Amino acid sequence: MENACSRCGRAGVVYVRRYSGERLCRACFLETFERRVYRTITRYDMLREDDTIAVALSGGKDSIALLKVLAKIERRFPRARLVAVTVDEGISGYREEALEYARRVCEELGVEQVLVSFSELYGLTMDEAVRDGYLDELGLGPCTVCGVMRRRAIELGAMKAGATVIATAHTLDDIVQTYLMNLLRGDLNHQPLGLRRESEGVLPRVSPFRLTPQREVILYAVYTGIPMQEVECPYGHLSQRALIRSFLTEFEERFPGSLYAALMAIEGRLISGLQEDRKVGEGGGRCGVCGSPTFREVCRSCELISQIAGIRASRLRRSAAIVGDLMAGARSA
Numbered sequence: 091m092e093n094a095c096s097r098c099g100r101a102g103v104v105y106v107r108r109y110s111g112e113r114l115c116r117a118c119f120l121e122t123f124e125r126r127v128y129r130t131i132t133r134y135d136m137l138r139e140d141d142t143i144a145v146a147l148s149g150g151k152d153s154i155a156l157l158k159v160l161a162k163i164e165r166r167f168p169r170a171r172l173v174a175v176t177v178d179e180g181i182s183g184y185r186e187e188a189l190e191y192a193r194r195v196c197e198e199l200g201v202e203q204v205l206v207s208f209s210e211l212y213g214l215t216m217d218e219a220v221r222d223g224y225l226d227e228l229g230l231g232p233c234t235v236c237g238v239m240r241r242r243a244i245e246l247g248a249m250k251a252g253a254t255v256i257a258t259a260h261t262l263d264d265i266v267q268t269y270l271m272n273l274l275r276g277d278l279n280h281q282p283l284g285l286r287r288e289s290e291g292v293l294p295r296v297s298p299f300r301l302t303p304q305r306e307v308i309l310y311a312v313y314t315g316i317p318m319q320e321v322e323c324p325y326g327h328l329s330q331r332a333l334i335r336s337f338l339t340e341f342e343e344r345f346p347g348s349l350y351a352a353l354m355a356i357e358g359r360l361i362s363g364l365q366e367d368r369k370v371g372e373g374g375g376r377c378g379v380c381g382s383p384t385f386r387e388v389c390r391s392c393e394l395i396s397q398i399a400g401i402r403a404s405r406l407r408r409s410a411a412i413v414g415d416l417m418a419g420a421r422s423a
């Protein structure tokens with residue numbers, strides 16, 4: 091029967107999983123979705139029974155879906171605790187709506203929320219970074235700067251909440267996009283993304299959606315009543331990721347299963363490379379400023395934050411010199 095769910099046999103197929111051939115009703119879709127997240131967590135040993143898990147909650151549908159699924163899973167582990175970390179990047183007209191969704195879902199689930207903002211941490215909102223020419227001086231696109239600063243902000247918020255691990259809502263699509271972007275930048279030195287790696291003084295980051303395609307997260311959001319943000323980020327279209335995303339989405343549409351195959355192929359190499367590195371590089375490879383593991387002397391976050399501080403300081407010096415000249419001119423007049 092065309093309209094029968096291939097798991098329970100009931101009528102009302104809402105989703106055809108093209109890469110596996112399953113035809114699923116709403117209830118079976120939701121059940122298999124949540125089960126896959128649970129299996130991803132156990133397969134990669136992402137979480138411990140007594141973890142304090144900081145969920146990076148932007149308020150977008152992906153992060154709300156993650157918080158909801160983890161809240162369900164967490165009920166089975168009484169010693170685990172869930173907190174949400176929300177970052178306000180300072181993008182007016184865009185972030186307000188999602189920040190409100192994030193606040194509401196925490197209230198609904200009874201999850202503590204820690205709020206951090208770019209303006210409080212860096213003295214600069216994303217809008218100011220774009221408007222005041224910081225990005226031009228750095229020669230970087232808004233998403234590069236935003237991504238690096240947000241990563242650090244989430245870490246700081248998670249530490250404040252006493253977290254032992256950070257969970258992000260990166261999907262299978264996001265992870266493959268990042269691998270491809272790194273490759274196109276000529277950077278083959280990366281490590282597997284979203285897998286738990288313990289390193290002293292650094293919070294591990296895990297991505298429980300790393301085997302879940304983006305379109306299934308969207309469907310999960312639709313069927314569980316998660317609100318969808320209407321406004322898009324005004325800076326998003328400028329990103330390299332937007333280009334890669336549209337290519338990979340179309341490719342997966344035409345050849346279902348490609349994203350998963352790519353992930354497995356890339357990580358087969360990366361993970362064996364990582365084990366080699368561990369043998370060779372004991373004790374090395376840490377940022378000279380914050381101690382995070384990195385292949386550089388100073389990690390990308392610390393480098394960017396110090397560059398922004400440098401630009402601000404040189405601008406202040408310039409304005410002080412102009413004021414000094416004006417005053418000297420006024421005195422001699």
Ligand code: SF4
Pocket residue numbers: 179181216232233234236237323324325326327329
């Ligand atoms: Fe930041 Fe880019 Fe995302 Fe906008 S689209 S919030 S600038 S990373």
Ligand code: ZN
Pocket residue numbers: 377378379380381382388389390391392393
């Ligand atoms: Zn650093």
